[in-house]
Amino acid sequence: MEEEKDIYILAIESSCDETAAAVVRNGREVLSNVISTQIALHTLYGGVVPEIASRKHIEKINQVIEAALKEAGTELRQMDAIAVTYGPGLVGALLVGVSAAKAISFATGIPLVGVHHIEGHISANYIEHKELEPPYVCLVVSGGHSHLVVVKDYGEYEIIGQTRDDAAGEAFDKVARAIGLGYPGGPKIDKVSREGNPDAIAFPRPKLADNVYDFSFSGLKSAVLNYLNGCRMKGEEICQADVAASFQKAVVEVLVEHSMYALREYGYDRFAIAGGVASNSALREAMAGACRENNIRFYYPSPVYCTDNAAMIGVAGYYEYRRGRRSGLDLNAVPNLRLGSKEAF
Secondary structure, three states, X not given: OOOOXXXXXEEEEOOOOEEEEEEEEOOOEEEEEEEEEOHHXXXXXXXOOHHHHHHHHHHHHHHHHHHHHHHHOOOHHHOOEEEEEEEOOOHHHHHHHHHHHHHHHHHHOOOEEEEEHHHHHHHOHHHHOOOOOOOEEEEEEOOOOEEEEEEXXXXXXXXXXXXXXXXXXHHHHHHHHHOOOOOOHHHHHHHHHOOOOOOXXXXXXXXXXXXXXXXXXXXXXXXXXXXXXXXXXXXXXXXXXXXXXXXXXXXXXXXXXXXXXXXXXXXXXEEEEEOHHHHOHHHHHHHHHHHHHOOOEEEOOOHHHHOOOOHHHHHHHHHHHHOOOOEOOXXXXXXXXXXXXXXXX
């Protein structure tokens, strides 16, 4: 019997402030994962400035693609497909990656595969957990997204819960700024919370009556801001670590509660987390404990695969490629792309 040919995917990711390229073999083997981050630049402004992000992507895109191919020990002609994030994200940033991928596809004839950014985050779990296969439930939590998803099959998703307002990561960034930690908020709150008392301040745990799986973090963020303003008006001292720890505990409890409820109601015994906030140590610890108590197998990516990267796009692109999905040269950036839609195909 003839052995199956190895499939190589060149992946490109530029949805926010990381310019990234990777080479992935057979969907689960990362040969290279090159990331050029802009965090230091955007820290000056307290958050991502879209126009600056787009310009930086233009400067770096060719460099990271060349570096990814070189690090993998491969050549462009070996690639079976070019996978690229086409949404959701910042439109200008997305356009840089999409344009680069289309140019390579046009010049070489290598097939183009548009990838949904959230599908990429979910697929990051396959890199280090070779045994993980659908179906299972995944919580995607990042700066722009809070989604509770049933992964029915590769490329087949059902969103059962999502944020109504601020995403979890967005709330982390806003609260970090309010207590003087700066940007990026998630890692800084995670670090300072270890020195604080998570029970010092009773912040609310928002619940939505019409969908028990949906999230709302704007009320929690407002509660933190009101607490800070109250302290300042009364001349009371603010303990930065206690505020951070109490806020983080409230977010984590909501995420854990909604996730465990979904697993019980839908009857799954496998659960994964993904996205930038998935690298939060308190969230990982709380989820691991809840999964142990409920006899659920728990999966999560290493921190480098939680934040935006191209390896996860390569993995998702591989499964889309295997499903026969191809994008035309009319592929465009879709900043508000919904998970499950196939606007690229």
